[in-house]
Structure formats: structure tokens, C-alpha cells
Amino acid sequence: MLNNIRKNFDNEAINWDTDNAKVLMAKAISGAMINSNRININQDVLDFGCGTGLVTLEILPFVKSIVGVDSSTGMLERLHEKIVHNNLSNITCQFVNFEQGVPIQGHFDLIISSMTAHHIPSTLDLFKEWFSALRKNGQLCFADLVTEDGSFHSDNTGVFHHGFNIKDLENKLEEVGFVDIQSSIATTIKKEVNGGLRQYPIFLLCAKKE
Numbered sequence: 001m002l003n004n005i006r007k008n009f010d011n012e013a014i015n016w017d018t019d020n021a022k023v024l025m026a027k028a029i030s031g032a033m034i035n036s037n038r039i040n041i042n043q044d045v046l047d048f049g050c051g052t053g054l055v056t057l058e059i060l061p062f063v064k065s066i067v068g069v070d071s072s073t074g075m076l077e078r079l080h081e082k083i084v085h086n087n088l089s090n091i092t093c094q095f096v097n098f099e100q101g102v103p104i105q106g107h108f109d110l111i112i113s114s115m116t117a118h119h120i121p122s123t124l125d126l127f128k129e130w131f132s133a134l135r136k137n138g139q140l141c142f143a144d145l146v147t148e149d150g151s152f153h154s155d156n157t158g159v160f161h162h163g164f165n166i167k168d169l170e171n172k173l174e175e176v177g178f179v180d181i182q183s184s185i186a187t188t189i190k191k192e193v194n195g196g197l198r199q200y201p202i203f204l205l206c207a208k209k210e
Contacts, residue, residue: 116144
């Protein structure tokens, strides 16, 4: 059962990186993005829903700069700690909650996002926000779950979509104005659910703003 209760990611932030499954998933998704041929060293990048920066920091060596944005100040604080600890100069943090009137600031050559879209009620509004923040010829790469039965999360608080039908997302991207849309399976997550092993594919959707 889907609900409209938001998850408090500030409470999750402190222990987020101790979950090895999350770390491995971020590495797999980052690898798929890097191999998508949509990323290059001349790009200013936005990581939407960056969390503690697991994907952000994997992508950073392959681009010019990254702004990590999130609606959780707790997550952004964890990323900022990593930036300071590693003395990184080409990455910054930005609080964004476009649903509450705090939109993305700036324009970018590439927007990436990992496992965030299912936490946003209106995927169409999300795509419009991304489209607006991209420069001409800007690229989009985002990953999320293929349609599942709600068993992926042990707690579905803040989950507005039990995965997505890829074709439906492609249609929405086209409606907003994206072109050159390509999809692939970035990785497959295996989990023990009710005594059995379940597999959950995670797609990577890439597109371009002309």
C-alpha cells in the first residue's frame, strides 16, 4: 500500500554509509552511468537526491564539477563532511525541495539521479524540473527500480512508486521534451524476502535536452 507520509532521511543519514548493500548498489549504478557514454570531463553536473554522496563521489573523477542536491539537510551535512575531509574543490552542496518552492539553482550539462524518483509523487513534475535545469544539449542519467510489488523496501514510508514501467517513463520524458532516450538495466539487486531470494532490476534511463 502506497502512502503519502514522507520519510525522515535526516534520521537515516548518520548510518547510511554503514549499509554495505547501499554502497555496492551505488557503485554498480555509478558504473552503468560512466559506461553510458553520456558523461565527460567537461561537464558541470547536478546529482539530484545525492544523499551522502555515494554516487556523487564515484562520478566526480569523470566530470568537471558536481553540485549535490537533496531535500535532507542531514544527508547534505554528511556529504559536506566528506568534501571537507577529502579537501575537494569541485563539488558543493545545495538544499533543494522543488515541491515546496525551493527549486534547483543554476544550469548544468548533466543531471544524474539514483534511487530518488520513487520518493517523488509526480514523476512528470520531476522531469520538468530536471529539463528546466539542463543547458542546451544537456544530458540526463537516472536510475531506479523496475516495477515491483512493494517488497523491495522493508519500510515503504515515503515510497510513492513501487518501481516504474520503463515505457511509461520514456513517454513522460518525451512529453517534457527530452530526446535520444535510451534505457538499460544498470544492475539487479538480490534480497531475501519471506524466506526466498528475490531479484529487483534497476534501470538506467538516459536522455538529452536539445
